[in-house]
Amino acid sequence: MFKKWIIVIAALLFIGIVIRISFIITSNHQHSEHLDVVEPKNALPIIVEKQGVTKVNGHVIVNKTYQLPQNYKPGENKKARHKLNEMLDKAEQKELDLKYISGYRSYKNQQKVVKSYIENDGEKVAKQYTAKPGHSEHQTGLAFDVGTQRPLEDFHNDFEHTKEAHWLAHNASEYGFIIRYPKGQSNQTGYAYEAWHLRYVGPELAKIIDNQDTNLESYYQLN
CATH class of the missing domain: 3.30.1380.10 (Muramoyl-pentapeptide Carboxypeptidase; domain 2)
Structure with missing residues (x-):
């Protein structure tokens, strides 16, 4: 029973790490895209x-x-x-x-x-x-x-x-x-x-x- 809980916890940690890495990659990609966008100096409506x-x-x-x-x-x-x-x-x-x-x-x-x-x-x-x-x-x-x-x-x-x-x-x-x-x-x-x-x-x-x-x-x- 104890081993099963260890396996479950390990699996959850692994899933969390994967999600975190995916988020970082996506954020960096979006940031690099925004670097190419030049916003108006006075972007007011x-x-x-x-x-x-x-x-x-x-x-x-x-x-x-x-x-x-x-x-x-x-x-x-x-x-x-x-x-x-x-x-x-x-x-x-x-x-x-x-x-x-x-x-x-x-x-x-x-x-x-x-x-x-x-x-x-x-x-x-x-x-x-x-x-x-x-x-x-x-x-x-x-x-x-x-x-x-x-x-x-x-x-x-x-x-x-x-x-x-x-x-x-x-x-x-x-x-x-x-x-x-x-x-x-x-x-x-x-x-x-x-x-x-x-x-x-x-x-x-x-x-x-x-x-x-x-x-x-x-x-x-x-x-």
Whole structure:
């Protein structure tokens, strides 16, 4: 009887060893297969919510590809506006002439803006710097345009060369803002460089994008 139990135990141990070896071989094979797979740097899902708003990692995405529905009316984001005011106050302490120019725009208001730009500059030129209704970041309530008390520099390339724009480029991320359409990155963003156009994404992401000298499209691999 004792010998039978020894045989049974030995058999069970042998079976366990075989199963363990098979598991190790399978795991190593799977691991070697995964070594050949290059995952995206930011493998985050693109989520379209019920109201038709596209988000990646909780951030609203709107550009020439991803649009907002006409009935999306969040209004101005209070936290974003608060951080903007903090930044403008700091700029004033630095004796800089930086001011708020525009923020939230509804779908209908964007229609009016686009119409006026087309009337002034023609449709071909207007497309380079203005977004179609539903494709404007201003509709998110998270985007702001800033400028100076010198109107000729506002919404113009000359703003880039001002001390205000220089300070903004180096400090906006501290308050959670990015220059939404950076210089030399129009192939990714779809828009010409706008040193005055800010988008609130929070300090953490803003600093990453600033340090990497990139944009939302490239960072989230949306192109």
